[in-house]
Amino acid sequence: MNGEITSIVGGILILADLAIRIAALIIVPRDRKPTAAMAWLLAIFLIPFVGIILFLIIGSPRLPKRRREKQDELNQIIQERAAGLDLVGDRSNWPVWFASLVHQNQDLGSLPAVGGNTATLIGDYQASIDAMTAEIDTAERFVHVEYFIVSFDATTKGFFAALERAVQRGVPVRLLADYVASRRAVGSKETFAELDRIGVAWHYMLPVRPFKGEYSRPDLRNHRKIVVVDGRVGYMGSQNLIDRSYNTKKNLARGLQWQELVARVTGPTVTAMNGVFLSDWYSETDELLLGDDANVPAIDVPADPSPDALDCQVVPSGPGYDGENNLRQFLTLVTSAQSKVIITSPYFVPDEAMMYAITSACHRGLDVQLFVSEIGDQGSVWHAQRSYYAPLLRAGVKIWLYPGPYILHSKHLSIDDDVAVIGSSNMDIRSFALNSEVTLLVRGRAFVDQMRAVEQGYRDAGRQLTREEWEKEPASATFLDGVARLTSALQ
Numbered sequence: 001m002n003g004e005i006t007s008i009v010g011g012i013l014i015l016a017d018l019a020i021r022i023a024a025l026i027i028v029p030r031d032r033k034p035t036a037a038m039a040w041l042l043a044i045f046l047i048p049f050v051g052i053i054l055f056l057i058i059g060s061p062r063l064p065k066r067r068r069e070k071q072d073e074l075n076q077i078i079q080e081r082a083a084g085l086d087l088v089g090d091r092s093n094w095p096v097w098f099a100s101l102v103h104q105n106q107d108l109g110s111l112p113a114v115g116g117n118t119a120t121l122i123g124d125y126q127a128s129i130d131a132m133t134a135e136i137d138t139a140e141r142f143v144h145v146e147y148f149i150v151s152f153d154a155t156t157k158g159f160f161a162a163l164e165r166a167v168q169r170g171v172p173v174r175l176l177a178d179y180v181a182s183r184r185a186v187g188s189k190e191t192f193a194e195l196d197r198i199g200v201a202w203h204y205m206l207p208v209r210p211f212k213g214e215y216s217r218p219d220l221r222n223h224r225k226i227v228v229v230d231g232r233v234g235y236m237g238s239q240n241l242i243d244r245s246y247n248t249k250k251n252l253a254r255g256l257q258w259q260e261l262v263a264r265v266t267g268p269t270v271t272a273m274n275g276v277f278l279s280d281w282y283s284e285t286d287e288l289l290l291g292d293d294a295n296v297p298a299i300d301v302p303a304d305p306s307p308d309a310l311d312c313q314v315v316p317s318g319p320g321y322d323g324e325n326n327l328r329q330f331l332t333l334v335t336s337a338q339s340k341v342i343i344t345s346p347y348f349v350p351d352e353a354m355m356y357a358i359t360s361a362c363h364r365g366l367d368v369q370l371f372v373s374e375i376g377d378q379g380s381v382w383h384a385q386r387s388y389y390a391p392l393l394r395a396g397v398k399i400w401l402y403p404g405p406y407i408l409h410s411k412h413l414s415i416d417d418d419v420a421v422i423g424s425s426n427m428d429i430r431s432f433a434l435n436s437e438v439t440l441l442v443r444g445r446a447f448v449d450q451m452r453a454v455e456q457g458y459r460d461a462g463r464q465l466t467r468e469e470w471e472k473e474p475a476s477a478t479f480l481d482g483v484a485r486l487t488s489a490l491q
Contacts, residue, residue, distance in 0.1 A: 020048045028055070033351070036429075039486060063206075063319045064216050067283055071320040074279045075110040087114040087268050087298055088311055097336040098419065098443060104332065105315045105441065108325040111275060113313035116303025117267030119442060121422075121450045123410075123457070125244045128235070128262040129159055135229045136162035142293050143173045144228040144277045146205075148221065148424070150177040151242035152191040159241065164198040172201070172293050176280055178222045179204035186247040203284045206436075220319050223435035225424050226277050231296030234273040236440060237262035237422055238346075238411045254405060256377060261344075261410035261454060263422050263440060265312070271298035272314035276438050279316070310444035317425065318436030326425045326439055327432040330413060331357050337415035340367040342455055345427035346409045348372055349384045349485075354427065359395035367398075371458045373408045374401035381428070383484035386477075393467040402462040414452070418445045 024044045029037040044051035062068070091099065102113045122128040136143050136159070143166050152160055166173050175195060182188060182204070195202045205222040207214045227235040239260035245251045246258070265273065274295060282288050289295060303309070317325035334341050334357040341361050348370065350358070361368050370392065376382025389399060402408035411427075414420040423439030425431040442448075 020052050021045060024052070024055075042486065063220060067216070068320055070283050071279065074282060078110040078275060087112075087116065087303070089115040094311075094443070095336075097332070101329065101332045101336070101441070102313055105313050105325065105329060108321060108323045108328065109314075109316050111272045111314045111316070113311055113441070114268040114272070114298055115309060115311045116305070117265060117269045117310040117312045117442075118304050118308075119266075119310055119312070119440070119447050119450075120264045121447075121454060122237075122262045122264060123260070123454055125239065125258065125260055126155065128237075128239055128260065129156060129241075131264060132227050132235050133159045133162045135227075135233055135235075136166055139166050139169075139171045139229050141171065141230040141296070142228075143171060143230075144226070144274060144281075144294075145174070145241070146176040146222075146224055146226040146277050146280060147182075147241045148178045148223045148225060149181045149185050149240035149242050149246075150175065150191060151182070151185045151187060151240075151247065152194045153187065153243045153247055155243040156241055160194055160198065163195075163200055167199045173199075174277075174281060174294075175200050175202040176205050176222075176277070176284065177202065179207040179209075180218065180221060185242060203281070205280060205284055207284075217434075219434060221435050222280065222318075223424050223431065224276065224280070224316075224438045226273055226438065228270060228274045228277060231270060231274055232266060232301060234265045234270040235262055236265070236273060236424070236438060238409050238424060251377070256404075257406050258409045259402065259406045261412060261422065265440065267303055267309070267312070268298040268301045269312035269314060269440070271296060271301055273438075273440075276314060276316050280436070283320075308444065308446040310442050310447055312443075313441040315421075315423075315439045315441055316437070317432075317439070319434060320436060324432045326423075326437055327351070327354065329421065329439065329441065330354065330427065333413060333415050333419065333421065334358060334361055337361060337366055339416050340369075340414075342369045342371075342414045343427060344371040344408065344410050344412050344455070344458070346373055346407060346411065347378070347381050347385065347426040347428045347430070348388065349381060349426075349428035349430075350388065351429055351432065355388065355391070358397065359391065362396035368396065369398045369400060369455075371400045371402060371408060371410075371455065371462075373404070373406070374462065375404040375407070377407050380484045380487065383481045384487070385428075387481035387485040389465065389470055393465070393470055399465040400459055400462050401465050402458055406461075408458070410454075412451060412454075414448055414455070418448050419443050420448050420451050422451075 024041055028040045040055055106112050163173050208218045239262050244257050278289050315325055315329055411425055412422040420442050421439050425437035425439050431437050
């Protein structure tokens with residue numbers, strides 16, 4: 001009798017396994033990149049029951065339908081308000097490819113390019129927080145804060161104190177924080193208790209609370225970093241609102257310190273930065289803020305009349321959009337470059353198209369450089385990143401390693417002498433498809449000159465990885481790199 005039951009159970013398991021494999025072949029490749037589909041199929045075929053559970057939990061790279069509808073609604077509002085509005089000024093000196101890139105970005109992300117802006121780079125961690133703190137103390141209309149990670153600690157306490165002073169002056173202060181990342185931060189309960197005490201209006205972004213009817217794929221995160229004061233000045237870049245060590249025992253034991261880059265921006269493009277915040281606020285609260293205490297039209301923001309004024313375009317991206325806006329922008333920039341391409345990314349795990357664009361730039365005779373950290377803070381991502389070093393070095397890419405105990409967390413790309421991008425987006429598959437990101441496209445030599453100085457600082461601090469050195473890497477290390485590269489395609 002027991003033997004018969006065992007045979008029946010075994011038969012059921014075999015049939016279930018076969019059904020899972022057949023279903024996977026039908027469902028997984030649908031509307032999915034071949035690399036991602038192959039990675040999921042490999043996981044499901046090797047570990048069928050575990051693989052299918054993971055696929056059901058994190059297999060859909062799309063936000064819930066209601067959120068996508070809200071984004072479409074906001075895009076329509078932005079397009080209607082931007083119709084007929086041309087704040088660029090002189091487009092005659094734009095190369096044809098740049099004009100087409102601006103058109104592509106607006107078609108995908110709805111936000112137009114505008115002229116008359118200034119942007120200053122801040123590479124000192126505490127100095128950027130202090131600058132934002134001082135700016136908040138001048139606020140008269142509103143303060144908008146949006147971060148992947150928000151933490152109340154010794155480094156950020158001055159920032160929180162400025163928020164409190166703004167609230168006491170009667171200035172509306174609104175804050176958005178990513179649910180998973182901010183709740184995982186050390187002292188998260190104290191952080192949000194402090195925001196409540198201050199009187200800040202705050203909300204989580206992309207909360208994962210199924211018992212409250214709030215659920216999406218748990219690793220679809222809002223990775224944006226934005227601060228806007230009165231609609232006249234904004235900050236964006238790679239830095240989170242937390243201590244440079246992230247306060248974790250592991251980081252403190254290793255002595256890790258994050259190296260960041262933030263842009264302070266003034267001019268009409270700040271309205272677009274604020275528009276990204278307002279879009280996320282609407283997504284989380286159902287509150288559409290269009291009044292004077294939350295928004296300033298671009299036409300009412302003073303423009304810089306000087307010859308060094310910058311043309312800028314804010315480019316939001318993420319699973320709320322149909323296209324991978326940031327990936328398409330990066331691809332266009334790299335393929336349009338004529339003399340040099342310089343990439344800085346803490347997590348460099350490109351897709352196949354991006355790798356072809358970068359290596360093709362080398363074959364076209366361009367100076368192509370990549371700045372990454374010598375050490376990693378996330379093992380699987382670090383190993384996946386390393387798996388690309390060999391083909392990059394063979395193609396002629398110069399790879400610069402920023403030394404520990406620092407994690408080079410800055411995220412920017414510059415081409416030739418007058419075009420650059422800075423923002424929250426890594427050059428990796430997660431930032432391309434899974435995270436909500438925001439970047440700032442800038443055309444202007446004055447800005448790129450600042451970025452060139454930052455890049456030279458990276459060279460002075462670090463060292464160049466040579467092809468000869470990399471070829472001496474032990475097989476055990478490169479094996480782990482290859483395995484991590486396979487799993488990086490799961491999306």
